[in-house]
Amino acid sequence: MENKITPAQHTEMPDLEVLFDLADLFKVFGDSTRIRIMFTISDNEMSVLSIAEALNMEQSTISHQLRVLRQNKLVRVRREGKQIYYSLDDDHVKKIIEMGLDHVLE
């Protein structure tokens, strides 16, 4: 179904700084723990401990990785009492993952 004839598309090379940011963004997706976290919270928001239990990993590990996701604006945070709930920031994130999945699954 592909093979639409695409006009020779001149891809402008973005500024170096943007390229570094881009690489940094993909770096965040380039860790299986973070990927698993993102899948885990893709349907419903979840508390840190729930995520840790779901993945059978240490709370500390999850917390460290959630920080990375937070710093890169890939997750949303909401506090409710003692717990802190994390969810994916937007559908953008899902789409990036889907694109990658497409490629991995041939």
Add this chain to the structure above:
Amino acid sequence: MENKITPAQHTEMPDLEVLFDLADLFKVFGDSTRIRIMFTISDNEMSVLSIAEALNMEQSTISHQLRVLRQNKLVRVRREGKQIYYSLDDDHVKKIIEMGLDHVLE
């Protein structure tokens, strides 16, 4: 234009193995040298030396990174005489980069 109402979409968590592959794929995009290489050859195929010159980096560095791209099936290779020409493997690759760019550029 977004904000189409999306049905609560049950995102199945893929097998662990797939998740590792997915992380590995993104890992490849998570290096600025490789990103720059991909942009450099996104319009036209280029020889290893040309790429190295374009990026002002060592031939060895580029060759090592091209190997990573090759192993992950992100580039196509064509030999012509002494030179070896690299190009992006498919539009898939471009799309993944574009998705990332969208997020980086807000």
Add this chain to the structure above:
DNA sequence: TTAACATATGAACATTTATTCATATGTTCA
């Protein structure tokens, strides 16, 4: 075959990064 050139590769090194442990911070409830 040899010289000149293009690319690939192994080893070494420096840097980055993920995880763990221990503990700090923050919240609730008695």
Add this chain to the structure above:
DNA sequence: TGAACATATGAATAAATGTTCATATGTTAA
């Protein structure tokens, strides 16, 4: 206030990764 719980964080360690240097492999043309 203090105890119990949830989360965050700093330091330490081990593992992974990118670049460089030196050199090997492969190709062409004389």
